[in-house]
Amino acid sequence: xxxxxxxxxxxxxxxxxxxxxxxxxxxxxxxxxxxxxxxxxxxxxxxxxxxxxxxxxxxxxxxxxxxxxxxxxxxxxxxxxxxxxxxxxxxxxxxxxxxxxxxxxxxxxxxxxxxxxxxxxxxxxxxxxxxxxxxxxxxxxxxxxxxxxxxxxx
Amino acid sequence: xxxxxxxxxxxxxxxxxxxxxxxxxxxxxxxxxxxxxxxxxxxxxxxxxxxxxxxxxxxxxxxxxxxxxxxxxxxxxxxxxxxxxxxxxxxxxxxxxxxxxxxxxxxxxxxxxxxxxxxxxxxxxxxxxxxxxxxxxxxxxxxxxxxxxxxxxx
Amino acid sequence: xxxxxxxxxxxxxxxxxxxxxxxxxxxxxxxxxxxxxxxxxxxxxxxxxxxxxxxxxxxxxxxxxxxxxxxxxxxxxxxxxxxxxxxxxxxxxxxxxxxxxxxxxxxxxxxxxxxxxxxxxxxxxxxxxxxxxxxxxxxxxxxxxxxxxxxxxx
Numbered sequence: 316x317x318x319x320x321x322x323x324x325x326x327x328x329x330x331x332x333x334x335x336x337x338x339x340x341x342x343x344x345x346x347x348x349x350x351x352x353x354x355x356x357x358x359x360x361x362x363x364x365x366x367x368x369x370x371x372x373x374x375x376x377x378x379x380x381x382x383x384x385x386x387x388x389x390x391x392x393x394x395x396x397x398x399x400x401x402x403x404x405x406x407x408x409x410x411x412x413x414x415x416x417x418x419x420x421x422x423x424x425x426x427x428x429x430x431x432x433x434x435x436x437x438x439x440x441x442x443x444x445x446x447x448x449x450x451x452x453x454x455x456x457x458x459x460x461x462x463x464x465x466x467x468x469x
Numbered sequence: 470x471x472x473x474x475x476x477x478x479x480x481x482x483x484x485x486x487x488x489x490x491x492x493x494x495x496x497x498x499x500x501x502x503x504x505x506x507x508x509x510x511x512x513x514x515x516x517x518x519x520x521x522x523x524x525x526x527x528x529x530x531x532x533x534x535x536x537x538x539x540x541x542x543x544x545x546x547x548x549x550x551x552x553x554x555x556x557x558x559x560x561x562x563x564x565x566x567x568x569x570x571x572x573x574x575x576x577x578x579x580x581x582x583x584x585x586x587x588x589x590x591x592x593x594x595x596x597x598x599x600x601x602x603x604x605x606x607x608x609x610x611x612x613x614x615x616x617x618x619x620x621x622x623x
Numbered sequence: 624x625x626x627x628x629x630x631x632x633x634x635x636x637x638x639x640x641x642x643x644x645x646x647x648x649x650x651x652x653x654x655x656x657x658x659x660x661x662x663x664x665x666x667x668x669x670x671x672x673x674x675x676x677x678x679x680x681x682x683x684x685x686x687x688x689x690x691x692x693x694x695x696x697x698x699x700x701x702x703x704x705x706x707x708x709x710x711x712x713x714x715x716x717x718x719x720x721x722x723x724x725x726x727x728x729x730x731x732x733x734x735x736x737x738x739x740x741x742x743x744x745x746x747x748x749x750x751x752x753x754x755x756x757x758x759x760x761x762x763x764x765x766x767x768x769x770x771x772x773x774x775x776x777x
Contacts, residue, residue, distance in 0.1 A: 328482075328636075331489060335639060342708050346722070395744050395768055397707045397724055399551050400496050414500070416551055418572075418726075420744045420769050431744070431769035434619075436549050436574050436585070460549055461574050461585035463619040465742075465771040482636075485643060553705045554650050568654070570705055572726075588773075590703050590728050590739070614703055615728050615739035617773040 323405050334403040336450050337411050337443050344452070345396035357383035361444055361451045369417065369437030369457030391424030409445040414438060436461040477559050488557040490604050491565050491597050499550035511537035515598055515605045523571065523591030523611030545578030563599040568592060590615040631713050642711040644758050645719050645751050652760070653704035665691035669752055669759045677725065677745030677765030699732030717753040722746060744769040
């Protein structure tokens with residue numbers, strides 16, 4: 316198994332390393348998103364990268380500046396993007412695809428309380444590319460499956 | 470650490486590769502299940518493989534044909550199986566065990582809306598075996614811990 | 624990529640192995656917690672290790688004995704700690720940090736039913752250290768973001 320070549324023409328060890336990089340990229344995106352780090356979020360895309368959020372999958376935003384503006388201008392809210400079921404398919408040393416599920420917990424942005432208003436479940440289809448020595452999102456296409464309101468706790 | 474032998478008698482690198490394969494198998498099962506790909510789902514089991522779903526842990530279905538029929542004949546519904554906390558224990562180059570948690574979001578199968586009716590939390594105990602060059606499920610035993618109805622959103 | 628040195632001064636392969644060990648440590652902690660294995664839980668900390676649970680992040684419990692007593696004396700309840708978004712930062716061959724999200728499903732401890740009372744979302748900031756040949760938690764600091772009550776199902 317170790318050292319053998321796969322359909323991508325890469326060794327199992329190289330594929331595993333690329334899968335790890337892409338998985339961490341998807342987790343970092345969620346973390347920057349929850350932290351409101353919009354500039355760093357936009358920098359995770361290629362120059363011509365495209366993004367469509369799960370709640371609006373047909374509406375692509377293209378390019379780092381437009382993606383930054385999209386996130387900056389969105390109404391403030393508190394979020395946790397729970398990323399799971401990440402499956403990365405390595406196509407070459409410079410290209411990969413990934414599918415993941417997102418469970419999004421959302422609450423009002425201006426609140427100090429622990430109130431959660433809604434939980435959404437959707438997924439992301441990603442195209443990832445290595446530009447120079449950095450892996451970036453060439454395309455992030457979201458899709459929404461469930462949306463539920465939660466009771467108010469505290 | 471790298472290159473050292475573990476209690477399985479395998480090197481850390483070989484164990485890591487097997488763990489990765491088994492983790493992806495568990496994620497692929499969830500994805501095929503959510504996609505309604507029942508034939509492909511049944512093909513992930515060994516010839517005599519057994520399956521007991523979390524909601525009915527004492528009722529084992531045995532063999533690929535029976536497992537296919539079980540999934541095919543189940544009432545249609547929309548699902549997302551969120552798989553987490555996957556811990557794989559490698560026993561040899563051909564055998565492994567895994568434990569994972571599943572959070573299942575469920576809605577009506579005939580609906581275009583985003584309505585989620587219930588969220589269930591359970592777990593899976595798996596026995597995995599390498600048959601030829603493919604890893605397969607020899608046993609998937611589910612268990613249910615929580616079942617909650619959600620408010621209707623949309 | 625493989626064999627190249629990172630900012631930690633370690634090879635990519637060594638970093639990947641340490642990341643895997645720390646990820647599994649975080650998953651094992653959740654599993655032992657859900658199983659009520661308080662002694663084994665306490666043994667995952669260094670001698671002077673500290674723990675602050677997400678619901679009470681400023682209140683650190685220090686030392687294995689105190690951590691064991693904390694878990695033992697807590698009111699019994701049924702839990703599933705869903706651990707996701709685990710990002711490990713390797714600092715050296717003996718030190719790492721990790722961030723993870725926790726989604727906690729909770730129900731009454733004395734019930735045979737599937738009733739879930741609350742779902743909480745929070746995170747953990749961990750300091751991990753290798754003592755001898757074992758990786759342990761030197762610090763686990765939790766934080767709470769959301770708390771919601773769920774409808775009663777069954």
